[in-house]
Amino acid sequence: MILTTVIGNYPKITENASLPSIRQAIHQHDEGRLIDADLEKVFQENTVRVIREQEALGIDIITDGQLLWEDIVTPLASKIEGFKINGLTRFFNNNVYYRQPVVVGKLLWKSPITVENFRFAKSKATHILKAVLPGPFTFAALSEDTFYHNERTLVLTLAEILNQEAKALEAAGATILQFDEPALVFHKEKALLAIEGLQKAMAGLKSKKGIRTYFGDLEGIFDSFLDTDMDFIGLDFVSSEGNRNLLKKKKKISKSLGAGCVDARNTRLENPKILKDFIQELVEKTPQLYVSPNCGLEFLPYASIAPKLSRLVEVVRQCNARGGVQ
Amino acid sequence: MSALLTTSVGSFPKPDYLQKARNDFYRGKLDKGKLHELEQQATREVIQKQEEIGLDILVDGEMYRGDMATYFAEQLEGFKISGLVRSYGNRYYRKPVAVGRIRRKTPITVSWYTFAQSLTQKPIKGMLTGPYTIMDWSFDEYYPSRRAFALDLAEVIHEEAADLEKAGAKYIQIDEPAVSTRPEEIDLAIEAMKIVTKGLKAKTITHICYGDFEKIYPQMLSLAVDQIDLELANRDFALLDLFKKQPFTKEIGLGVLDVHRHETDSKEKVKKGIKKALEIFPPERIYVDPDCGLKTRTPEEAFAKLKVMVEARNEIRLELQGG
Numbered sequence: 001m002i003l004t005t006v007i008g009n010y011p012k013i014t015e016n017a018s019l020p021s022i023r024q025a026i027h028q029h030d031e032g033r034l035i036d037a038d039l040e041k042v043f044q045e046n047t048v049r050v051i052r053e054q055e056a057l058g059i060d061i062i063t064d065g066q067l068l069w070e071d072i073v074t075p076l077a078s079k080i081e082g083f084k085i086n087g088l089t090r091f092f093n094n095n096v097y098y099r100q101p102v103v104v105g106k107l108l109w110k111s112p113i114t115v116e117n118f119r120f121a122k123s124k125a126t127h128i129l130k131a132v133l134p135g136p137f138t139f140a141a142l143s144e145d146t147f148y149h150n151e152r153t154l155v156l157t158l159a160e161i162l163n164q165e166a167k168a169l170e171a172a173g174a175t176i177l178q179f180d181e182p183a184l185v186f187h188k189e190k191a192l193l194a195i196e197g198l199q200k201a202m203a204g205l206k207s208k209k210g211i212r213t214y215f216g217d218l219e220g221i222f223d224s225f226l227d228t229d230m231d232f233i234g235l236d237f238v239s240s241e242g243n244r245n246l247l248k249k250k251k252k253i254s255k256s257l258g259a260g261c262v263d264a265r266n267t268r269l270e271n272p273k274i275l276k277d278f279i280q281e282l283v284e285k286t287p288q289l290y291v292s293p294n295c296g297l298e299f300l301p302y303a304s305i306a307p308k309l310s311r312l313v314e315v316v317r318q319c320n321a322r323g324g325v326q
Numbered sequence: 327m328s329a330l331l332t333t334s335v336g337s338f339p340k341p342d343y344l345q346k347a348r349n350d351f352y353r354g355k356l357d358k359g360k361l362h363e364l365e366q367q368a369t370r371e372v373i374q375k376q377e378e379i380g381l382d383i384l385v386d387g388e389m390y391r392g393d394m395a396t397y398f399a400e401q402l403e404g405f406k407i408s409g410l411v412r413s414y415g416n417r418y419y420r421k422p423v424a425v426g427r428i429r430r431k432t433p434i435t436v437s438w439y440t441f442a443q444s445l446t447q448k449p450i451k452g453m454l455t456g457p458y459t460i461m462d463w464s465f466d467e468y469y470p471s472r473r474a475f476a477l478d479l480a481e482v483i484h485e486e487a488a489d490l491e492k493a494g495a496k497y498i499q500i501d502e503p504a505v506s507t508r509p510e511e512i513d514l515a516i517e518a519m520k521i522v523t524k525g526l527k528a529k530t531i532t533h534i535c536y537g538d539f540e541k542i543y544p545q546m547l548s549l550a551v552d553q554i555d556l557e558l559a560n561r562d563f564a565l566l567d568l569f570k571k572q573p574f575t576k577e578i579g580l581g582v583l584d585v586h587r588h589e590t591d592s593k594e595k596v597k598k599g600i601k602k603a604l605e606i607f608p609p610e611r612i613y614v615d616p617d618c619g620l621k622t623r624t625p626e627e628a629f630a631k632l633k634v635m636v637e638a639r640n641e642i643r644l645e646l647q648g649g
């Protein structure tokens with residue numbers, strides 16, 4: 001059976017006033033008008049909302065929406081010893097910015113960082129909740145290194161740290177662990193280093209583990225990922241043609257495939273017929289297909305989320321009904 | 327002496343009273359007429375400030391603009407405006423959404439240009455956002471391709487540029503900050519710019535920033551403008567070394583102030599940057615300005631930075647004259 005999922009983040013605000021808004025709460029907290037505990041409460045209420053919304057829309061494997069994540073690296077970097085957080089810089093090729101972590105000393109993981117929130121979200125979820133972390137290669141690519149002065153050392157050090165975090169998430173009940181590696185699509189020449197890092201980050205994990213890549217394709221380097229321990233590989237079929245081309249040439253791949261088929265960087269709604277034909281093409285090629293948006297949902301305004309995810313779920317249901325039980 | 331002319335990239339910080347008025351306007355607590363008055367007041371102040379500092383080519387300061395893509399979209403047919411999306415931290419903005427064929431109903435920036443020019447003897451630079459950037463920063467629910475979208479926008483921005491020229495603009499800047507983020511689409515940006523500047527007699531400039539210049543150089547020299555304005559200070563002028571290897575065939579807008587820092591840049595650093603540029607360019611082909619728009623700084627920070635810039639330029643001019 002084809003399963004539906006999302007990549008990770010979800011819009012933090014709704015523009016309707018049914019719940020206290022995270023935006024306002026952060027603003028009030030910054031001005032000293034809201035205490036930490038109340039801010040935390042607003043995050044939790046909204047996390048529950050995001051979980052309910054994904055479940056109601058019919059997403060099989062959900063996330064906590066990463067509402068506490070300003071971006072894919074800051075929440076971790078700010079808790080890892082040896083990082084300082086620097087000024088804003090562009091997030092890949094998007095008109096969106098993140099604060100760049102700077103490695104200023106030996107990196108040290110002191111205690112679990114994302115686990116408490118994962119545990120909270122899991123206690124509220126009735127669908128499978130997956131845990132999402134940045135991959136070591138992307139984490140390194142988004143950071144500035146003024147300490148190790150060696151990319152491989154940095155990637156492998158981060159891989160070690162992410163492995164500890166992943167194990168802690170597993171201990172808290174995570175059964176799917178996803179590492180996001182968007183930087184790969186811009187640095188294909190470094191695929192082997194990325195894989196070395198990922199192998200280390202995934203070492204000893206018992207859960208289903210894999211990567212999601214987005215903003216581009218893995219054409220030319222995809223096969224290297226088939227010889228790794230990861231269970232799934234996620235591809236973006238929207239941002240460029242490369243992944244379509246590479247899959248066309250394959251009859252079958254040995255791993256589960258995450259397929260980003262809905263454009264999470266544009267509000268235009270997908271044509272159901274085209275979407276369905278494409279998913280049906282993919283389903284034959286992999287032991288397990290996970291269909292999702294191509295990247296995190298935070299690039300979209302809130303009003304676009306339900307139509308986009310509903311379209312995705314509706315088409316996958318049609319495919320499943322037609323394919324019977326697989 | 328018309329060498330090493332000083333200017334700015336376009337946006338200035340909005341004074342507190344205007345910021346507050348804009349918020350009140352969006353909450354329905356202030357009418358459009360009153361907001362417009364305050365925008366004019368702020369424009370007068372920012373023109374006067376630029377004259378005091380001694381800049382050569384002035385801008386209207388963009389007191390009446392929010393986001394640089396959304397501002398244009400709001401006044402074009404074929405666009406609607408999206409719900410809020412986050413740009414970083416706790417900052418949100420609204421993006422343009424193309425829902426039909428993009429057309430210009432009336433001139434967009436011309437009346438502000440005319441107003442600003444009426445306040446000064448110095449030239450006011452017309453300021454536009456380029457078609458590639460508006461396309462890249464918008465959602466698109468209408469066009470069959472990014473190219474079709476960008477080329478329609480190019481026609482619209484061309485009409486606006488032609489009207490600015492008719493109104494008297496001697497300098498027209500078409501900002502394309504998005505160009506450096508997708509090197510694979512540089513040819514589209516070049517094709518679109520050709521349409522924008524077709525037949526213009528004014529000096530045309532494009533500003534590009536914060537991206538992988540190495541990947542679009544030297545192709546970016548094919549952008550159909552007289553001058554390319556670049557951020558150099560925040561990379562300690564390292565880009566100039568690239569231009570030593572492969573000649574930069576246009577005038578350069580030399581970013582010498584790091585606009586992302588609160589601290590005032592040192593005069594020595596600014597002078598060092600100008601001198602380094604003088605090793606490659608004759609002085610009349612160098613225009614000295616900040617790395618990027620100043621709207622994220624406080625007014626005090628912005629003016630202090632510009633003052634240092636003009637002082638540094640003046641000292642170098644004296645040195646050049648053998649003084």
Ligand SMILES: [Zn+2]
Nearest residue numbers: 503535618619
């Ligand atoms: Zn800029």
